[in-house]
Structure formats: structure tokens, C-alpha cells
Amino acid sequence: KNPAVNDTWERVFVLKLPPPLGTGEKFDATQTYTFRGLQDVYAVVGMSTTVKDLPSDPAVVPALAPVLWQGDVFFNTKTGRYHGAKLTVKKEGANHRGDGTKFTYASEYTEAASEK
Numbered sequence: 001k002n003p004a005v006n007d008t009w010e011r012v013f014v015l016k017l018p019p020p021l022g023t024g025e026k027f028d029a030t031q032t033y034t035f036r037g038l039q040d041v042y043a044v045v046g047m048s049t050t051v052k053d054l055p056s057d058p059a060v061v062p063a064l065a066p067v068l069w070q071g072d073v074f075f076n077t078k079t080g081r082y083h084g085a086k087l088t089v090k091k092e093g094a095n096h097r098g099d100g101t102k103f104t105y106a107s108e109y110t111e112a113a114s115e116k
Contacts, residue, residue: 003035015051021063028052042074042083058103061093065105084112 015029016022034046048070054061071087086109093103 005035005037007035009033015064015067017063017067021066022060025060025063027055027064036072038077039074041076041078043077045073045075047071047073047087058093058096061091061096062103062105065089065091065093065103066107069109071109082113084110086110 010033011031013029013031015027017025017027029049029051031047031049036044036046038044049068051064051068054064066089068089068091069087070089071085073085073087074083075081076083088106088108090106091104095101096103
């Protein structure tokens with residue numbers, strides 16, 4: 001069965017922060033997917049990654065930020081293969097190194113697979 005626009009599904013997993021991001025800490029995480037529709041021959045699936053219980057220690061936010069992607073993933077409906085992704089992450093953390101400090105992390109990731 002093909003998904004309808006706005007159909008969602010989830011993938012629950014344990015996120016482990018290996019060095020240099022962490023020291024093996026584990027967090028319950030969820031990736032939520034939403035079928036956004038078709039663009040030409042590409043199926044567009046929105047994706048977001050969240051952590052169930054963000055740690056209360058603000059010093060951990062910088063380690064988690066790089067893996068909390070959200071954006072769109074594209075699949076070629078003619079070949080049934082992955083085509084590419086446009087993902088971003090932006091997280092902020094107050095007082096991560098003491099009162100009045102602020103951590104801001106922003107990154108963009110774009111990938112296009114070669115069509116063979």
C-alpha cells in the first residue's frame with residue numbers, strides 16, 4: 001500500500017554518543033517520518049529526530065545537537081532507490097558553561113545520489 005499525503009510512521013531506537021561527541025551515553029530517540037507527496041518522480045518523506053528525555057545537564061546539548069536532524073528525504077519512484085536528502089539541525093542551549101553563556105549549533109546537509 002502506498003502512503004497517503006501526511007501519513008506518518010516512527011522508528012524508535014537507542015542513540016549512543018560515541019567519542020568524540022560523548023562517552024557512550026545512551027538516549028531513547030525517535031525518528032518520525034511524514035509522507036509529503038510526490039515531486040515529479042520523487043517521493044518526498046519528511047524526517048525529524050528527537051530525544052525522549054533531554055538531559056537536564058546543559059553541557060550535554062552540544063553532544064546531542066549534531067544528530068538531531070530534520071528535513072526531507074527523496075526516493076525515486078521509478079527505480080525505488082534513495083535519491084538524496086536536505087536536512088538541517090539548529091539547537092540552542094542556555095547556561096551550558098555557566099550562567100549567561102549560550103550554545104548555538106546549526107548545520108545543513110544536502111546529498112544527491114548518482115543516478116546510474
